Amino acid sequence: MHSEHPLFQEDSNTWIHGLTTSSRLSALTQEMFDVFWILTPAGGMQAISSSWQTLPDQQDFAYPGRGWLDAVHPMDRQQGEDALHEAIDSGHTSELVCHIRSDDNSYHLVHLRFIPVREASGTINEVLACGNNLTRQMQTEQMSEAQVQLALKASGVGMWDWNLLTDELIWTDQKRALFGLSPEIPISDERFLETLHPDDRERTHQRNMQAIAEKKEYNKDYRTIWPDGSVHWLTDRAQVICDETGKPTRVVGATLDITELKHKEEELQEAKDEVTTILESITDAFLCLDSQWRYSYLNQRMETYLGKKREEVLGKEMWKVVPMLLGTIFEDRYRTAMATQQATHFEAFHPAFQRWVETYVYPQPDGLSIYFHDISERKQIEEALRESEARFRLLMESNIIGIITTDRNGNILEANAAFLSLLGYTQEDLATGQMKWDIITTPQTRARDTETIEEALRTGVAQPYEIEYLTKSGKRVPALIGRALFRREGSPPLFLCFVLDQTYRKEAEKQKDLFLGITGHELRTPLAALRGTLQLIERRLRRFINKTDNLTPEMVSFFEGIQKNLANGVRQVDVQTRLINDLLDVSRITSGTLKLSLQRCDLVPIIRETVEDLRLVTPERQLLLELPEDTPVNVLVDQNRISQVITNYVTNAIRYSSSDQPVHIGLAVQENMARVWVRDHGPGLSKEAQEKVWRCFHQVKEVPVQSGSEKGLGLGLYICQILIEQHHGEVDVESTPGKGSTFWFSLPLTNENE
Structure with a gap:
């Protein structure tokens, strides 16, 4: 393989410009260009860089030679040779854009420059071929733009650019998405304002104009209404850009959806308003102090307690507003809570409020929250209770009447001397358990005892009733007992009983x-x-x-x-x-000696015979009977007493109705009851009179006697009620003022086998 050129091989024997210069040139060339190699004027490769081997994967091509042309796309090879010759002929750099094959057999677009290298004599012996990979640059630029768009989309930021000179408004796709608009919809400032909530349009427009006039960066929040009608909160951060003369030419900005943030703010504000409303509506006083003992909040009740408006005290030190707290339990507990960060609770008379308060102190990281509950009334009640208990103790010890305290099972816990004397017991007997309830009472009264205890538990008091006690010697003593419920905090219910000796009354x-x-x-x-x-x-x-x-x-x-x-x-x-x-x-009723002689009989003859007797006594009055024919109505009654009731009803009807008006007497059977009624055409009774007419010795004063004798003692209807109740029946009256009255009583039916 051809040895590397001294430009790249520092230990080569052909060292042209010296080690330092050659190394610097090599480093500079590799940094500036993606690929380069050195050619002879004939076009043969004299030396290559490592980047050349990496890009076209040409390490298998021999040196010297024109192997570099094999890596150039066939359609670009001639242009490559022409550019090389141009550089040699002109002595100046020539440029070429061609495609060079990569190691994956794809072609990269490369910007080549052929730079002639002259010797000192001016002869061109070498040509430096340098190139930059345009395909890689474009990919990098595309990737960078995609990454920016992806980041903007992921962050939800929409970008926009407003050309103030042409009034052209450019929005990114993400910006359009924030307004619910598709990419093909044209955008303008007018269209932008149309998408806004009507209440925000003018304010937003004025904010834009103000920022342009002031030539500065600005923020604005507004609501936009999407095509589907939904409302979204957006925020803009924009910058006004000016030309060299200072004239605004563009506004660029970024938009972000803050709908969720606004909702959170609204929820937070609602929560704060709700807390404030609660604090203002509670009937107790509440205040907050910061770490410097300054008022940071107080509710309306606290204003009332202090006698000052909150504006007068907020931000002021509490010790200066209410100096009378210094040296009191309030100062001590407040300072302790602040120092230890431990909540505390106490009751005391507040010198500034002039009332008893139950105070709750809650430390906070930045101060104290203090809650006051007015207990003045409770304290007054407690004081009254102490006085009442003292008076009761005095009454109990005076022994005017018998007084005992029992639990819900009747066990006697306390008894005064009057009660003990009544039954012949002593305090020692009570202490040793000899006065148990089942010992001093009779079986006949224990059921009544249970009823009155339950009544007292429900209502707080039980109606007095008669009872027979058994003395220590076994003698029976009549007494009247009344119960009242009272509770001690944290204890089971107790009963206070007043016992009156009824021996002399009986x-x-x-x-x-x-x-x-x-x-x-x-x-x-x-x-x-x-x-x-x-x-x-x-x-x-x-x-x-x-x-x-x-x-x-x-x-x-x-x-x-x-x-x-x-x-x-x-x-x-x-x-x-x-x-x-x-x-x-x-007299018999009150003493319980009224006796009935009950017999099973037909009620119809009793009514008929009684009315016949009354007809003989009052022949001038018309008494009309309405009785069932041939149908016996069997009842278990005292015939004389039932006749007495009928006589009283009819006599009253005669007495309080006009002599020319008839009196109707009838009998009806309803389910398992027989109902006897007497109806007159008198003045009638009011609701109040109907309730009172059954009372003993009661006389209806507003209803005058119209015929017959004068009014009686007011005992008749009372006796009738008792007699019918002893027959397990009921009595009542139905009346409308001016339309007469109907008095009736009912009796239970019996069958033949009874």
């Missing part, structure tokens, strides 16, 4: 019942005799009138007047008898 009731019984008997006996006497006189007078034929009209009128007075006397006796019976019934 004895008084017994004496009263005895008195009423004797009095009732003593009163009814003469009334019965008086009634019999009046009836006897009335019958004899009627017989005398019938047997005497020669009575003058004056005598007939006189005797009829006597008969009328006798009948009135009988009715008054009946009224008094009924009143006495009502009083006795009420």
Whole structure:
């Protein structure tokens, strides 16, 4: 193989210009050109570079010779020889663009230069062939542009260029994509403004004009509306470019989609607004301090507590705004929390707020957040509770009434001397567990105890009820007990019970019942005799009138007047008898001695017979019956008591309705109940009167008596209610003012086997 030229072979024997000069020239040539070699004037290769061997893969071609032409495309070989000859003939560099084969058998476009090398004598002995690979440069440039476009696309940045002289606007494809526009749509400043949200167009246009006038870099945010109607936030960063005279000629810029960022900002602002709204709406005070003890935030309630607007205190040191906190528990706890970064919680009277507050202190990296909950009312309640407990303790120790504290199982935890004395026990007995609830109460009252405990758990109090206690000696003691629920924090529910000894009251009731019984008997006996006497006189007078034929009209009128007075006397006796019976019934009801004589019977005859008796007493009134025909209605009742109820209903209907209006009495069977009703055409009752009419001794004052006797004692309907309830039935009234009333009661039906 031909030896390398001394330009590339530093140890060659043919050293032309010296080692240093040759090495420098070799390095410079290899750095400047992609490929080069040295030719003789005849075109033979005298020396080659390593890049020549790499590019056309010509290392197998022999030296010297014209092997380099084999690597040139056949169509370019003649041009290559012509360029070589031109350089030799003219003594100047000639240029040629030709295709040289690469190692993969593809051809690269190479820019060749043939540079003649003259000796000192002026003779051209060598030609330096240097070339640059244009194909590789173009590939590199294309790759660089592609990489830029790829980077821009990946980053989402759209580029634009606005020629202010021609008003031409150039957008990259990525810029168009940010506006939802396809590449073929023409772009102008007017079209750009049309794509913007109506609220942003004028502002954006003015921003552009201002930046051009000021000749500076600028930013702007705006919204664009895509063809599909969606709204997107974009931001522009642009630079105004001026010519040598300072006149703006172009604006170039970059556009980025910030929709997600704007949404995040909106969400963050909404969250901040929500937090602010919460802090402003809470009923408690809240403030924030920075690390220098300066106010950075306070809500409206805090303004109220301080008596200052937030503008007056924000940025000011707390110790100067409220110096009265110095030396208090508030200063101590605040400084400790700030130093240790540990949250704290305490209760204290705030000297600036002039109220008790529950204070929560939360350290933050840049200060403290402090929350105040007003507990003044709670403190007042606690103080009132302490005073109440002291008064209760005084009452308990006064032993006026029996007072005990129990748990939900009835176990007595505390008892005063009055209660212990009532049952014959001592405090030692209570302490040693001898006063268990199942020992001091009877089985008959324990179910009632359970009910009242549940009632107190639901409502806080239980209605007082009568109970019988068993004393230590086994004697039964009647008492009235009431329960109230109270709770101790962290403890199970407890009950405070007030116990009243009913021994003397029960004895008084017994004496009263005895008195009423004797009095009732003593009163009814003469009334019965008086009634019999009046009836006897009335019958004899009627017989005398019938047997005497020669009575003058004056005598007939006189005797009829006597008969009328006798009948009135009988009715008054009946009224008094009924009143006495009502009083006795009420006495029996209150004492629990009212007895019923229950028998299975048909209700229809009871109603019919009672109404017939009333027709005899009040022949002037029309009593209309509506009873089922040939259908027995079997019930288990005390016939006399049911007749008493019907009589009371009908008597009231007669009393409170006009004498020319009928009274209707009926019976209906509904499922398993028999319902008896009495309807009148009186003035009716209001809703309030309907609720009160069943009370003992209640009289409806706004409803006047229209016929018959005056009002009674207000016991009749009360007794009727009790009697029907003891028959396991119900009573009620249906009435509309001005349209009469219907009183009814119901009784459970029985079958023949009962």
